[in-house]
Amino acid sequence: MNHKNDIPYPTAEQKKRAVAQIVRQTKPPHVGAIRFLFNAYREIGVATVLRNSIGIFGLSAAVFAVGIALALTEYDPVFMEKRNVAPILAIFFFGSPLVLLLTDFLYRLREKPLGVYEMQGAYKYTARHLILLRMPLFSLGTAAVDLAAALAWCGLRGTEYLPQMIGLIASGVMLYSLLNVALFNRFGLTGCIVCAVLWVLLAVGFAELPSAQRYALMTGIPFAVHMLSGAAMAALLTLLVRIFYQRPMYFIRNA
Amino acid sequence: MLEIKNVSKSFKDFTVLKDVNLTFDRGVYGLLSPNGAGKTTLIKMIVTLLHPDSGEILWNGENIASLDGSYRELVGYLPQKFGYYRDDSPMQFLTYMAALNGVDSAVAKERCQKLLERVGLGDVTRKKMKKFSGGMIQRVGIANALMNDPQIVIFDEPTAGLDPMERVRFRHILAELGKTKIVILSTHIVSDIENIADQVVMIKDHEVYACDTIEAILKAHIADNLETAFMNIYGGEALEDAI
Numbered sequence: 001m002n003h004k005n006d007i008p009y010p011t012a013e014q015k016k017r018a019v020a021q022i023v024r025q026t027k028p029p030h031v032g033a034i035r036f037l038f039n040a041y042r043e044i045g046v047a048t049v050l051r052n053s054i055g056i057f058g059l060s061a062a063v064f065a066v067g068i069a070l071a072l073t074e075y076d077p078v079f080m081e082k083r084n085v086a087p088i089l090a091i092f093f094f095g096s097p098l099v100l101l102l103t104d105f106l107y108r109l110r111e112k113p114l115g116v117y118e119m120q121g122a123y124k125y126t127a128r129h130l131i132l133l134r135m136p137l138f139s140l141g142t143a144a145v146d147l148a149a150a151l152a153w154c155g156l157r158g159t160e161y162l163p164q165m166i167g168l169i170a171s172g173v174m175l176y177s178l179l180n181v182a183l184f185n186r187f188g189l190t191g192c193i194v195c196a197v198l199w200v201l202l203a204v205g206f207a208e209l210p211s212a213q214r215y216a217l218m219t220g221i222p223f224a225v226h227m228l229s230g231a232a233m234a235a236l237l238t239l240l241v242r243i244f245y246q247r248p249m250y251f252i253r254n255a
Numbered sequence: 256m257l258e259i260k261n262v263s264k265s266f267k268d269f270t271v272l273k274d275v276n277l278t279f280d281r282g283v284y285g286l287l288s289p290n291g292a293g294k295t296t297l298i299k300m301i302v303t304l305l306h307p308d309s310g311e312i313l314w315n316g317e318n319i320a321s322l323d324g325s326y327r328e329l330v331g332y333l334p335q336k337f338g339y340y341r342d343d344s345p346m347q348f349l350t351y352m353a354a355l356n357g358v359d360s361a362v363a364k365e366r367c368q369k370l371l372e373r374v375g376l377g378d379v380t381r382k383k384m385k386k387f388s389g390g391m392i393q394r395v396g397i398a399n400a401l402m403n404d405p406q407i408v409i410f411d412e413p414t415a416g417l418d419p420m421e422r423v424r425f426r427h428i429l430a431e432l433g434k435t436k437i438v439i440l441s442t443h444i445v446s447d448i449e450n451i452a453d454q455v456v457m458i459k460d461h462e463v464y465a466c467d468t469i470e471a472i473l474k475a476h477i478a479d480n481l482e483t484a485f486m487n488i489y490g491g492e493a494l495e496d497a498i
Contacts, residue, residue, distance in 0.1 A: 048354040052340070115338025122302040122332040124324045124357045124403075 034235070036185050040133050044125055049133045053107055057138050060102040061145045068095070068149045086211065088153070089161065089218035092146055093168040094203040097176035099142045101196065104131050132184050132192075135177035136236050142173045164219050174232035256280050257301070257407060257437055262310035264296055271296045273461045275310070279407075283433035285448030286441040287481075288458040289489050294441045295335060297458070298411055301439070302332045314407075328357055331405030335412045337396035341385035345371055345395045348384065349402060356403040370398035375424060389416035397425065407437045414447055426451050445482045455481070457488060464488065 010018070041049065071091055111117035111127065120127040146169040154162045176199060183191030206214060257279040264272045272293045286294045299305040300312060303319060303326070312319050319326045339348055346367055353363035371380050374394040384392060393416045400408055410429075414422050430451050432438050442448060448455060448469075455472055457465040465472055465488075469481060478484035 043357050044354045045360070048351060051351060111338075114340070115334070115336045116340065117338070118304065119332070119334055119338045120355060121304045122327055122330055123352070123355045124328045125355045126327075129324075130355070 032185070037133065037136065037181060040125060040129065044133075046137070049130060050137065053103070053130075053134055056106045056110065057099075057103045057134075057141060060099045060106060061141060063102065064095070064099045064142070065145050065149065068092075068146070069152075072149060072153050086214035086218045089164055089168055090203070090206060090214065092150065092165055093172040093218070094199070094206065096142050096146055096169060096173045097199060099145070100135055100138055100173065100177060100180075103134070103138060107131065128184070128189060128192075132181050135180055136174070139173035139177040140236070143169050146173075161219070168218065171232065174236070178232060256315060258313040258316075259297075259301070260311050260313065262297075262300065262307040262312060264293075264300065264305065264308050270461050272458075275458075275463050277456060277463060277466060279437045279439065281433070281435060281437060282453035283429055283438045283440060283451050285452035285455045286439060286458075287443075287445065287448055287455055287485065288464075290443075292458040293461060294458065295411060298332075298409055298439065298441055301407070302330050302409060303327060324357075328403060329406040331400035331403060331408040333396045333400040333410045333413050337392060337399075339384055339392060339395065342383055344381045344383055345376055345387075345398070346380040348395065349399055352399050353402050358403050366402065366404075367398070370401055371395075373428065374398045375421065390418060390421055393417055394421065397428070401428075401432075405436065407439070408432055409439045409441075411441045412443070413440065414442065414444055422447070445480075445485060449481045457485075459488065 068091060072088065108117060108127075117127045120130070125133075147166065150162065150165040150169060154160075154165070176195070180192055180195045183195045185191070187194070206217070209217070259275050259277040259279075262272060262275045263270070275297065286297070288294055296305065300307050301319075306320065314322060314326055314329070343351070346364070349367040349370070350360075350363050353367065354360065358366065368377070368380065371377055374397050376391060376394055376398070379387075379391070384395065387395070393413065397410070397413060400410065414425055417425060426447065429438055429440065433451070433453065440448065440452065452469065454466060454468055456463060457472075465475075467475075472484050473479070473481070476484040476487045478487055
């Protein structure tokens with residue numbers, strides 16, 4: 001007796017559907033922004049992330065430092081009404097992310113003619129991923145530049161606004177970079193564009209406010225801003241320390 | 256298995272590809288057609304540098320757009336214009352690229368060394384690439400494409416600048432890769448495809464004209480060799496390009 005014809009073998013279509021179902025179930029789940037950062041820093045190393053870009057960041061930070069020095073020398077709130085300090089404070093909050101945007105722009109300007117930028121689009125971590133991974137790290141660098149400017153300003157003019165300046169510096173760059181990472185993680189490149197546009201709209205909206213309101217906004221919520229910026233900074237530092245503790249060689253990979 | 260289903264792509268008003276349907280499994284596939292037929296556009300969609308206007312590209316039944324980085328980990332790509340950092344040595348460059356592809360650092364250096372030896376650059380791993388010839392740079396690119404042990408390897412004009420000996424060496428590499436991976440080779444050099452491709456894909460008038468073995472194509476177009484078949488299929492188009 002031949003039972004071969006009785007065995008119900010799956011058709012090619014049924015096999016394909018079964019494979020697709022298995023693949024779907026084992027597809028990597030969507031990860032949150034912080035987990036994405038953690039996985040990426042651990043996998044490719046902080047040294048790899050910063051490779052080929054520290055010089056460009058240094059140039060952007062220097063340009064920003066010159067700009068902010070010029071802006072600070074224009075204002076002397078000792079002789080002007082206090083509320084006119086608001087623009088200075090706003091520069092630290094809204095202006096600091098410009099360093100990140102400038103770094104991004106210069107990096108793409110250099111990399112695109114080389115052809116590496118496009119080629120990296122086919123890698124697990126594309127050039128866009130690298131730019132985002134650099135943002136929190138460059139935010140720390142930008143905060144350091146701003147802090148130096150703020151301390152210089154306060155050294156000359158008095159330390160009345162030093163706490164607000166520190167809080168605004170830290171929160172401005174950290175919020176922008178983490179928001180950028182979160183939006184990119186969820187929406188891809190569109191998220192980055194939305195983030196930049198939103199930030200500019202926020203700055204323009206702020207500039208439209210009456211001067212008294214601007215002053216109130218920049219100085220009226222110092223505690224909340226400090227807490228937010230402190231939490232963001234602490235989270236990033238904890239992340240980096242954790243990576244270093246777990247896999248120290250990844251910190252200096254490719255160094 | 257890599258499937259391309261009803262994929263179309265246009266740039267402004269110009270249609271580059273129309274309703275492309277292809278299936279790639281293990282083996283070497285040659286992509287052969289005149290300039291401007293859409294080969295590079297098709298390749299860029301496979302490696303996710305471009306997105307199709309319609310249709311989908313599936314890897315084992317799953318849309319590659321949704322797989323994101325986990326799909327790109329499986330792809331090795333050598334573009335037509337291979338970008339590199341002139342002040343890097345091939346070892347520095349490849350270990351950097353290995354890191355970006357998620358290759359563990361513990362194995363990356365050893366793998367880079369072996370790959371460079373495989374492409375005949377074992378003696379110059381520490382030399383700066385600005386001192387390399389075009390052929391040497393191309394070989395670094397080939398090594399780079401194989402860095403992450405990809406399941407899909409795509410070469411776009413890989414033998415440009417290679418001398419005959421290097422070309423033969425490259426064919427051996429391709430033949431070996433084709434046993435276990437999907438290898439897609441886009442080139443104008445018919446002899447490269449003739450010697451190693453299991454199947455040839457030809458694009459004409461923005462659509463897939465043929466996707467078959469070389470023997471079947473030769474039989475269908477009554478030709479002794481692939482170059483004659485190519486001329487029979489593309490006729491004036493190819494001659495205009497040549498002139």
